[in-house]
Amino acid sequence: MAWMRKDLVSMQDIEAGEIADLLDTAESMKEIATREIKKVPTLRGKTVVNLFYESSTRTRTSFEIAGKWLSADVINFSASGSSAEKGESFLDTARNIEAMSPDVVVVRHKAAGGPALLAKHLRCSVVNAGDGAHEHPTQALLDLLTIREKKGHLEGLNVTIVGDITHSRVARSNIHGMRKMGMTVTVAGPPTLIPPACQEMGVKVSHRLEEAIAHADVIMMLRLQHERMTGGFIPSLREYSRVWGLGLDRLQHCRPDVLIMHPGPVNRGVEISPEVADSQYSVILDQVTNGVAVRMAVLFLLAGSKAA
C-alpha cells in the first residue's frame, strides 16, 4: 500500500495498511542507527521545521535526529522567546514559517486540532507531534513497532493501558492504532480519569488494576500529568500510587512474557516503581530507540513523496 498523504495528523485518519507500511519502513531504518556513519543522503536539500508550542525533550530531539540522519536540514522553533510571545497568532506564525519554504512542519500544540488546522492551511507536509489531549501519532507508531518487534506480531495481543486516559493523547492514538491492528485494548484507572465515552472506541474498561493486568501481553503505564490536573481528579499522589502504581508485587501476577511500556517522562515511584521500570520486562528505552526509526520513516514518506 503506497503512502499518498500530505500529512500525518492522527491515527484515527490512517488505515491498517498504512500503519503496517510505516512500521515496515521504520524497521528498515533501524539499520542506519547501527552504522559507524549514521547518515544517508535521502532528504538532502529538504527542510524540516520543529514548531513546538509545548515543552518536549524526547519527541523534539527524536525528530531532530531522524531528520539529520536522513540529511534534512532541521530547524527548531520553540514558542517561548518567539514572536508568539509578542501576540502573533498560531496560524500567522505557521504561515510565516511556510513562507521560508520548509518541506515538513512538525508541530506540537496545547490545543487539540492545532496540527489539523495547519495541515489544512499549509501547502507543506504537517506532522502532529502531540496536540492537547487529542493525538500523538508517532508515539503510537513507535509503541506498535516496539510491540511488533518483541512479540513478532500485533494481531490478537491484549494490551492494558493504565492511568490517566482522559488527558492522554498517547492513549488515544494507541487505542486507534491498536484497534486497527486487531489488538484487544483494556483501559484501567480511577473512574475520574477514564472518559465516559471510552467504550465507543472499542476498548474494555476496568477499575481494578490486578484484574486488568492479569492476562495482558503488554502493559502501558501512563504518566500522571500534573500539568493537566486542575480539577481534583485524584485524592492524592500517594493514594494514586498505592492503588494504580505498578510495583514488583503486582508484576508477579502477570504473564511471564509481559512487556512493560511507558511513553515517558517517567515519574518513578508514582505510576511505576523504579524496580519495574528497570526490570527485564521493561522496554521503555527500546521505545525511545524505535522513536527515531519511526520518525525517519514518517519524514521519508512525507518529504520524499511527490505530494509534499
Add this chain to the structure above:
Amino acid sequence: MSTREKAEVLDQAGLDRALTRIGHEIVEQAGGADLALVGIKTRGETLAARIAQKIASIEGKRPAVGALDITLYRDDLGTRAEQPQVRSTEIPFPLKGLTVVLVDDVLFTGRTIRAAMDALMDLGRPRVIRLAVLVDRGHRELPIRPDYVGKNLPTSRRETVAVMLTEHDGQDRVVIQEPEEGDPSLDGATTPTPRRTIKKGRA
C-alpha cells in the same frame, strides 16, 4: 501497460551456466581471499547467494554475502508518484580492505549502481568495488561499466527485461517484454511494470 513476451533470452540451464561462468571469472580475477559479494535487493541478493555457492564449489570456501537496499540513495525520490518501499541493508561484516563485487540482475541506466556505490562508501572503505550483472541491456546514463556479465542484450528503450528467479517467481528464466500493439506508452523506461515481474524501469 500490458506487455507481451517478445523473446526468451535465457532458460534455466542458460541462466545457471551464466552464473557459473561469472563465479569462475570472479575467482580468476579476484581470488577467493578477502572477497565479498553484495547483492542489490531484491533479485541481486538472490543472485549473489547463488554466485557465492558457485564460488564455494570452485574454491571450497564461500565468500561473505551481504544485501544492499538502495532506496535511501535513489536520485529520483520525490519525482515518482509513490514512494518505493524501503528494505533493510544487511551487511554483517566490515567492508574495509575487501574486494566487493556488487551483484544486480539487470544493468540499464547505471543509476542503481551509482546509488549502490554511494551506499557502500557510507558503510566502509572497500579496497575494490567490481560489478557483476546477469544481463546488460545497454542505455547507460552514467559512465558505469560491468566487470562480469552473464549476457549482453541489445534492447530498445520501450522493452523491459524480466529476470525471473525460482525464489521469487517460481521459475528461472530471462525474457524480453514489449508493450502490446497500440499501447500509447512509448518509453519503457518510465512505465511501471508489474510487481511480480521486473522493473528495469527503475534507476
